[in-house]
Amino acid sequence: MRSDRGQRAPLGLKIAAACGLLFLHLPILLIFVYAFTTEEKSFVWPPPGLTTQWFAVTWNRPDVWDALSLSVRVAAISTAIALVLGTLCAAAVSQTRFFGREAISLLVILPIALPGIITGIALRSAFSLADIPFSFWTIVLGHATFCVVVVYNNAVARFRRTSGSMIEASMDLGADGFQTFRHVVLPNIATALLAGGMLAFALSFDEVIVTTFTAGQQQTVPIWMLEELIRPRQRPVTNVVAMVVVLVTLLPIFSAYYLTRDGDQIAGSGK
Amino acid sequence: MTIAAVQSNPTPAILPGSGGLRGALSDLFWRRPKFLLLLMLAPPLLWLGIVYIGSLFALLAQSFFSIDEFSGLINREFTLKTYGDLFQAANLDIILRTVTMAALVTLASAVIAFPIAYYAARYARGRWKALFYLGVMLPLWSSYLVKIYAWKLILAKEGILTWLLAKLNLLWLLDGWLSLPIVGGNSLSVSFTGTFIVFVYVWLPFMILPVQAALERVPGNLVEASSDLGASPGQTFRNVLFPLALPGIVAGSIFTFSLTLGDYIIPQIIGTSRLFIGQAVYSQQGTAGNIPLAAAFTVVPVVVMGFYLWGAKRMGAFDAL
Numbered sequence: 001m002r003s004d005r006g007q008r009a010p011l012g013l014k015i016a017a018a019c020g021l022l023f024l025h026l027p028i029l030l031i032f033v034y035a036f037t038t039e040e041k042s043f044v045w046p047p048p049g050l051t052t053q054w055f056a057v058t059w060n061r062p063d064v065w066d067a068l069s070l071s072v073r074v075a076a077i078s079t080a081i082a083l084v085l086g087t088l089c090a091a092a093v094s095q096t097r098f099f100g101r102e103a104i105s106l107l108v109i110l111p112i113a114l115p116g117i118i119t120g121i122a123l124r125s126a127f128s129l130a131d132i133p134f135s136f137w138t139i140v141l142g143h144a145t146f147c148v149v150v151v152y153n154n155a156v157a158r159f160r161r162t163s164g165s166m167i168e169a170s171m172d173l174g175a176d177g178f179q180t181f182r183h184v185v186l187p188n189i190a191t192a193l194l195a196g197g198m199l200a201f202a203l204s205f206d207e208v209i210v211t212t213f214t215a216g217q218q219q220t221v222p223i224w225m226l227e228e229l230i231r232p233r234q235r236p237v238t239n240v241v242a243m244v245v246v247l248v249t250l251l252p253i254f255s256a257y258y259l260t261r262d263g264d265q266i267a268g269s270g271k
Numbered sequence: 272m273t274i275a276a277v278q279s280n281p282t283p284a285i286l287p288g289s290g291g292l293r294g295a296l297s298d299l300f301w302r303r304p305k306f307l308l309l310l311m312l313a314p315p316l317l318w319l320g321i322v323y324i325g326s327l328f329a330l331l332a333q334s335f336f337s338i339d340e341f342s343g344l345i346n347r348e349f350t351l352k353t354y355g356d357l358f359q360a361a362n363l364d365i366i367l368r369t370v371t372m373a374a375l376v377t378l379a380s381a382v383i384a385f386p387i388a389y390y391a392a393r394y395a396r397g398r399w400k401a402l403f404y405l406g407v408m409l410p411l412w413s414s415y416l417v418k419i420y421a422w423k424l425i426l427a428k429e430g431i432l433t434w435l436l437a438k439l440n441l442l443w444l445l446d447g448w449l450s451l452p453i454v455g456g457n458s459l460s461v462s463f464t465g466t467f468i469v470f471v472y473v474w475l476p477f478m479i480l481p482v483q484a485a486l487e488r489v490p491g492n493l494v495e496a497s498s499d500l501g502a503s504p505g506q507t508f509r510n511v512l513f514p515l516a517l518p519g520i521v522a523g524s525i526f527t528f529s530l531t532l533g534d535y536i537i538p539q540i541i542g543t544s545r546l547f548i549g550q551a552v553y554s555q556q557g558t559a560g561n562i563p564l565a566a567a568f569t570v571v572p573v574v575v576m577g578f579y580l581w582g583a584k585r586m587g588a589f590d591a592l
Contacts, residue, residue, distance in 0.1 A: 009394040010504070016386030021403075023383070024410040024475065027421035030431065034424055043424045045431040081318075089315040096308055104312070107319050113525070114576065115533015117549045118569045121556055122326035125333050125566065145323050148315065176297035177307075199412070206414045209536065212553075225416045229423065229540050242417045253412045257405060 028246060035243040040236055054236040064241060067224040074136070074220060075204040078143035082200045083193060085144070086151025091185075094159035111146040119146065120213030127214070134216025142214040143207060147200035154196030154260065155189060162188045195259040198252035206249065221245065334566035345562060353563040357571070362551070366571055369548040372463075373531035376470040377478075377524045383471065384478040384523065385516070391479075392486035393494075407483075411476035419540055422469045426460040426541060456543060466542035473537065474530050478523035485519025486512075521583045528579060532572040548572060 035054065037047035058064055089108060093101055111119050123142050132138065166188075170180040208222035215223060221241070228238040300307040336345055337352045356362065391403035410418070425432050436442050449455040449462065456462030489512065497507040535549025546554070548568055555565035 009390060013386055013390055013394075017390035020383050020387040020475075021406050023472070024406065027418065027425060027472065028410065028413055030424055031417060031421050042429050043427040044429040045424075045434045085315040085318055088311045092308055092311040096304065098308065104316070107324075108315070111319075111323055113529060115529055115549070115572055117533045117535055117552055118327075118330070118573065119323070121552060121565060121569055122330040123322075124556070125562060126326035126329040128562075129329050129333075141322055145319065148319070171301070176294060177300045178293060178297055202412055206412075206416075208416055209534075222414070222416050225420070226536065229416065229420060238420070242414075242420050245414045245417050249412060249414055250409070253408055254405075257408065261401070 031239070031242050031246060034239045037236070037239070043235070054240045058237050058240040058244075061237060063219070063224065064237070067219045067221045070136075070218060071205055071220040071222070074139050074143055075201045077140050078147050078204045079197050079200045081140070081144040082147035082151045083197050086148045086196065086200075087155050087189070087193060089148070090152050090155035090159055094156050095164065108149050108152050112149045116146075116207075116209035117213075120210040123210070124213040134214065134218070136218070138214045138216070139211060139218065139220070142210045143204040146207070146210065147204055150200045150203055151193065151196035154192045154199070157260075158189045158192035191259040195256035198256045198259075202249050202252045206245075330566050330569060333562050334570055336563045338561045338563055353567045356564055357567050362568075365546050365548060365551050368545065369532060370575065372467065372470065372547065373528045375467060376474065376531045377527045379467070379471045380475050380478040380527045381482075381520050381524065383475060384482050385520075388479050388483035388486055388516075388519075389512075392483050392489075393491060407476050407479050411480075415473065416536075418473055419469060419537060422465070422472065423460060423541060426458070426465050426468070428458040428460070430460075432459065460541050461543060463543060466538050469537050469541050470531050470534070474527040477526035477530070478520070481522035481526075482516055482519040485516050485522070489515045518586060521586050525576075525579065525583055529572070529576050532575060 033047065034043070036050045036052065038049035038051045039047060086108075089104065093104055119142065123138070126132075127134070127138060162185075166184055167180055170184045171177075175183065206222060208220075208226055211220055211223055212226070219227075225238065225241060225245075228234070228241075232238065334353060335349050335351070336347050337350045338344070339346050357366075387403070387407070391400065391407075395403050424430055427433075433442070433445065436445050445459075448464065449458070454462060454464045456464075459465040459468075493511055493515075494507055497511045498504070502510065533549050535547065535553045538547045539550055548571060552565045552568045555561045555568065
């Protein structure tokens with residue numbers, strides 16, 4: 001029994017925690033205001049006026065739509081690959097003990113633990129050594145590699161909570177391996193996989209550092225934004241795209257949270 | 272159901288195999304779990320082994336090549352000359368600047384993260400706990416570029432921060448800070464201070480999560496026992512809380528340190544023209560076309576992180592991840 005229930009936090013701690021959370025959230029909220037500003041040339045605050053015309057302008061920009069379509073396709077395929085590889089790896093690591101198990105978890109985490117620029121330039125130099133031209137698939141190759149870890153983390157956490165005796169019981173009752181997988185294992189890990197898949201999608205959709213090395217001339221949404229950040233051409237359109245990106249990434253985070261909240265694992269730990 | 276009914280309809284203890292290819296495979300997997308294990312591990316290991324480890328070795332190999340200074344062509348022969356170039360004063364400056372920035376960012380993140388993590392771990396319950404969790408996860412997963420963009424809006428000369436300070440009659444403070452050497456500059460968005468703030472902002476959630484995980488495991492009565500024994504809150508923090516939270520802080524610092532070492536986008540968008548390791552790598556492989564030097568540069572963060580991880584493991588940081 002914990003004895004600290006109902007205890008009040010010291011005022012200083014409350015203020016420090018509240019300030020920290022505000023520091024994390026206010027900048028993102030600011031984006032929403034700027035999407036409506038009438039000012040075109042600078043980032044002046046407060047906005048001289050409010051308008052919704054930039055949404056229409058952005059809607060009619062083919063380059064934004066092209067970037068969006070490429071990003072969605074890359075994220076979808078990378079997520080699919082990561083789901084298969086991450087689940088297989090998690091199943092193997094959590095259900096059995098074997099030599100080199102630790103090394104495999106390290107190998108999965110490495111693409112995210114090492115700075116992105118290393119993954120990026122490593123892939124690029126490999127492509128150049130092997131004479132592989134940049135294409136849709138070179139982007140997918142990079143993204144799938146670091147998306148595996150997100151699926152893996154979620155799946156491993158769920159496998160740990162799933163009792164192995166359920167699988168044995170299923171086999172004892174006469175189900176073969178495939179039936180056991182379909183009717184016992186899959187329902188147990190489905191929500192974790194869905195959560196992992198969504199986070200992997202969000203991760204791929206947002207990734208820019210590795211992509212700059214593997215995309216060549218192609219533009220995903222983050223690359224489009226990066227170009228605008230370095231050489232601003234149309235600030236209002238960038239504001240609107242930024243706001244839409246924030247809204248779009250909120251969805252998978254909330255869904256992943258609701259899918260895994262009954263567990264004690266942290267769905268996104270070690271992004 | 273009566274006992275007789277069960278006895279009259281006996282089920283064999285061992286069911287016959289279901290037959291067919293599917294049955295045979297299923298039986299094989301059951302009899303030889305090692306075969307199943309191999310089959311499960313092969314695809315992810317092949318993928319990561321070939322795509323990732325293969326690429327890393329390709330990169331490492333490149334760092335032992337050198338560039339011909341006259342023709343600009345890459346000479347594919349083993350040499351340590353490129354690593355020698357790394358020790359030129361200009362390049363050492365870049366490395367030192369990046370490592371210093373990474374250390375400062377890690378320190379600041381730890382200081383800001385601790386109260387949030389402590390409150391969430393010890394006092395937040397039920398709905399508030401969920402709110403804190405989402406409050407950290409949302410910024411963590413929000414778009415990286417959008418976060419940088421938001422700070423470009425905030426730190427711009429005509430932006431909200433200058434406006435706010437003007438309203439509070441504190442502009443002299445900002446001007447005074449900007450006139451300082453090294454940390455100052457024309458405006459916050461082109462100074463090291465700006466780079467530092469954005470680094471801390473972007474990597475802060477990576478620090479909060481492991482610190483919170485470490486603090487969740489500290490029993491509340493330990494803190495009470497400490498104050499019962501006459502320790503002041505400061506002493507309790509120094510002698511009880513901080514040592515127990517340290518593995519979490521070290522685990523978080525792995526992320527903040529490593530991510531700062533490798534980032535090239537934040538200092539490019541918000542910062543001075545003086546380079547960080549990431550920018551040096553990017554410009555060497557891009558405009559300069561000197562892939563060997565770029566590769567040698569990337570070995571620096573790997574080596575630094577290697578030592579860092581080794582130290583972190585000794586402090587038990589991996590249990591807090």
